[in-house]
Amino acid sequence: MKKLLITGASGFLGWHLCQLAKQEWEVYSTYYSHFIEIPGIKILKVNLTDFQDLKQAFSDINPAAVIHTAAHSQPNFCQIYPQESHAVNVTASCNIAGLCADDCIPCAFTSTDQVFNGLNPPYNETAPVCPINIYGEQKVMAEMGMLERYPMTAVCRMPLLFGSATPTAQSFIQAFIQTLKEEKELNLFIDELRTPASGTTAAKGLLLALEKVNGIIHLGGKERISRYDFGSLLVEVFKLPSIGLKSCRQKDVKMSAPRPADVSLDSSKAFELGYQPLSVKEELEKIANQL
Known part of the structure; x- marks a missing residue:
């Protein structure tokens, strides 16, 4: 090898x-x-x-x-x-x-x-x-x-x-899941769009x-989705309480680094080469099934 x-x-x-x-x-x-x-x-x-x-x-x-x-x-x-x-x-x-x-x-x-x-x-x-x-x-x-x-x-x-946690690193979904499970407030942007x-x-x-x-x-994913809509899919797939899920806008949260609003990637060139992301929901279902 x-x-x-x-x-x-x-x-x-x-x-x-x-x-x-x-x-x-x-x-x-x-x-x-x-x-x-x-x-x-x-x-x-x-x-x-x-x-x-x-x-x-x-x-x-x-x-x-x-x-x-x-x-x-x-x-x-x-x-x-x-x-x-x-x-x-x-x-x-x-x-x-x-x-x-x-x-x-x-x-x-x-x-x-x-x-x-x-x-x-x-x-x-x-x-x-x-x-x-x-x-x-x-x-x-x-x-x-x-x-x-x-x-x-x-x-x-x-x-x-996003994905399953590793021995030394997590993706953002682990913190989201924990917050929702505890029925604490999770404020997610409706005006920040990505292709996860x-x-x-x-x-x-x-x-x-x-x-x-x-x-x-x-190497973007197939779907353009907001953080909030991603959170809604997380609730659905992982069967989490939705009571804490709230929408907000980027301007509502103070951060050290400015964040672009929509950096969705057009990855059609990669798709033509054989890159095959699943839909966000399918990806999440796969992760849920591994737990």
């Missing part, structure tokens, strides 16, 4: 990707601050922001391909700690592209729908980027820097992701992109 290096084993997407990739690859994965063990995966502690450490990992593993999922992906964190997040989100990403270029090996990178300002959805791969928060800005810098160093990189713009996908579906998309894509690809 060929060796695949996945950065970010302790992250939500990284963990889901490891589960899927180990069926076809000999998988090596990195963590830094959150130690994790994943059966069937060789885990290494690597400081991605230390170029020598990163270079040594490439030298030790000698991967046949790389998928880079490690990131500071909370927009509020990036807004408050721009230098710390830049080191991981931009500098490390560009260095990884450079190391992949040195060996001419496939490289896939997880970017975000937050590279757009949310005013002209849905967005396809040729839409001009215009981020409104620091996280989005950093991902744009990483996209440009990586493609400059290694044009063969598959830059995968990811949507809002499950962690497992997104992982399938990344493996597909690694094999078939050079340049930018969108």
Whole structure:
């Protein structure tokens, strides 16, 4: 089996990707601050922001391909700690592209729908980027820097992701479910729209992109949906009390990072390549059945 290096084993997407990739690859994965063990995966502690450490990992593993999922992906964190997040989100990403270029090996990178300002959805791969928060800005810098160093990189713009909790990470639905179960108030935006996908579906998309894509690809889900409507589906599928579910608008909640209103992705290019997300309801039913 060929060796695949996945950065970010302790992250939500990284963990889901490891589960899927180990069926076809000999998988090596990195963590830094959150130690994790994943059966069937060789885990290494690597400081991605230390170029020598990163270079040594490439030298030790000698991967046949790389998928880079490690990131500071909370927009509020990036807004408050721009230098710390830049080191991981931009500098490390560009260095990884450079190391992949040195060996001419496939490289896939997880970017975000937050590279757009949310005013002209849905967005396809040729839409001009215009981020409104620091996280989005950093991902744009990483996209440009990586493609400059290694044009063969598959830059995968990811949507809002959800799914089963991993040993070291949750998606947003775990907190939603807990709040609703306790019949506490859960205020969800009616004016923030996304094209969400499950962690497992997104992982399938990344493996597909690694094999078939050079340049930018969108890996959004099939449906454009508001946070509030997503919450309503959660209530229905998980049979939760709906008493706490309330609608609100973005302007009602103060956050460090500005949020775009509608960054729905047009992922028809990926669909044509064989990327097949389920509907949000079907994805949720799958997760509910695993519990």
